[in-house]
Amino acid sequence: MHSLHPVHARPAVQALANSLIREVANSGMGRSDIVPFWFGESDQTTAPFIREAAIQSLQEGETFYAQNLGRPWLRQALADYLSALHGQTMDVERLAVVNSGVSALLIAAELLLSAQDRVVAITPLWPNVCEIPKILGAEVVRVPLGVHEGRWSLDLDRLLAALTPDTRALIVNSPNNPTGWMLSEDEMTAIVQHCRRHGIWIISDDVYERLVYNPALKSAPSFLRHYQPGDRIISVNSCSKAWSMTGWRAGWMVLPPELAADAGKIIEYNFSCLFDPVQRAMAAALSRGEAEVARLRAMLGHSRQTLTGALTTLPGVEVPDSGGAMYVFFRIHGHEDSMALAKALVQAVGLGLAPGSAFGAEGQGWLRWCHAVSDDAKLLDGVGRLQRFLIA
Numbered sequence: 001m002h003s004l005h006p007v008h009a010r011p012a013v014q015a016l017a018n019s020l021i022r023e024v025a026n027s028g029m030g031r032s033d034i035v036p037f038w039f040g041e042s043d044q045t046t047a048p049f050i051r052e053a054a055i056q057s058l059q060e061g062e063t064f065y066a067q068n069l070g071r072p073w074l075r076q077a078l079a080d081y082l083s084a085l086h087g088q089t090m091d092v093e094r095l096a097v098v099n100s101g102v103s104a105l106l107i108a109a110e111l112l113l114s115a116q117d118r119v120v121a122i123t124p125l126w127p128n129v130c131e132i133p134k135i136l137g138a139e140v141v142r143v144p145l146g147v148h149e150g151r152w153s154l155d156l157d158r159l160l161a162a163l164t165p166d167t168r169a170l171i172v173n174s175p176n177n178p179t180g181w182m183l184s185e186d187e188m189t190a191i192v193q194h195c196r197r198h199g200i201w202i203i204s205d206d207v208y209e210r211l212v213y214n215p216a217l218k219s220a221p222s223f224l225r226h227y228q229p230g231d232r233i234i235s236v237n238s239c240s241k242a243w244s245m246t247g248w249r250a251g252w253m254v255l256p257p258e259l260a261a262d263a264g265k266i267i268e269y270n271f272s273c274l275f276d277p278v279q280r281a282m283a284a285a286l287s288r289g290e291a292e293v294a295r296l297r298a299m300l301g302h303s304r305q306t307l308t309g310a311l312t313t314l315p316g317v318e319v320p321d322s323g324g325a326m327y328v329f330f331r332i333h334g335h336e337d338s339m340a341l342a343k344a345l346v347q348a349v350g351l352g353l354a355p356g357s358a359f360g361a362e363g364q365g366w367l368r369w370c371h372a373v374s375d376d377a378k379l380l381d382g383v384g385r386l387q388r389f390l391i392a
């Protein structure tokens with residue numbers, strides 16, 4: 001039947017990109033001979049003491065609605081965790097518990113962005129971070145990272161020039177997915193001063209802040225340490241990466257206190273509250289999880305060395321240095337089309353990597369390899385497959 005009223009979503013939603021990581025994964029999922037490194041998660045299950053907290057909660061019948069911004073005991077545990085991490089008192093009134101880092105990004109966008117607002121993002125970048133503002137009709141301007149002297153780095157002057165006075169928000173993800181690039185303290189200071197001057201919001205995606213390769217650092221440089229009353233800074237974060245809790249959908253936001261009541265409304269109209277067993281698990285992770293974070297960091301430091309060491313023995317492979325996260329972003333001389341390469345690797349040798357172009361045009365020619373893998377043999381098997389592909 002022909003309809004005068006076409007059935008489709010808003011144009012802004014139709015225009016959203018599909019995940020190219022999924023496209024590669026779909027081409028190989030279900031095959032038993034694949035070694036997958038395409039998704040950004042550790043191969044470890046969540047620690048038993050965190051799972052126990054959720055089990056106990058379920059057994060005690062904690063199955064009811066909770067407060068929009070999270071249970072008071074969880075917000076207090078979060079405040080204590082952040083105060084200890086950043087060495088300054090975190091006010092509970094600035095905290096909102098949300099159901100994942102992705103949700104935190106969406107809530108930040110819903111709080112701040114209107115159609116046609118200009119948002120600047122440092123790229124390449126995990127696609128969700130740039131697509132979410134577009135749901136609200138905002139326009140995302142990309143400022144690309146580059147490789148200088150073998151390291152991923154930011155052209156600060158170029159970024160500050162892009163942050164025009166009519167810019168509504170800057171989105172920064174440091175350590176960055178996919179490159180592992182990490183903002184320095186000096187760059188952060190310059191960005192904060194510039195954004196303060198022009199009233200530009202900073203949305204800082206901090207999901208990898210604990211996963212830094214330098215063992216002397218407890219966390220990556222944090223915008224939260226720069227926060228002064230009146231500042232326009234939002235931090236989004238989650239338990240997914242540092243506590244191996246990707247499936248739990250457990251996240252949080254740190255907001256200026258002026259925004260907390262409105263965040264509560266947006267949470268009410270999105271998902272209303274988190275399931276109590278998840279809140280119990282979060283509280284356990286935040287208050288008793290330091291050894292767990294340390295274990296994961298040690299594993300990541302080791303696996304990164306194993307992987308980069310093996311990759312750099314292959315001819316034509318370039319692996320820039322980086323500061324953190326859980327990825328090696330690399331390229332192979334002579335292979336410029338990362339989507340074609342990622343699909344060919346799946347088909348020919350069963351190696352599952354994410355194509356760099358999934359993270360924007362700046363990622364074309366690159367591949368992302370998640371090295372959050374506890375078994376060296378699995379990583380080396382992957383490198384062996386790549387080698388077979390390259391010499392075939």
Ligand SMILES: Cc1ncc(COP(=O)(O)O)c(C=O)c1O
Nearest residue numbers: 040100101102126177207238240
């Ligand atoms: C940069 C970045 N931000 C946010 C997230 C969101 O993680 P989650 O929604 O599991 O908390 C991810 C996950 O891959 C990420 O890479």
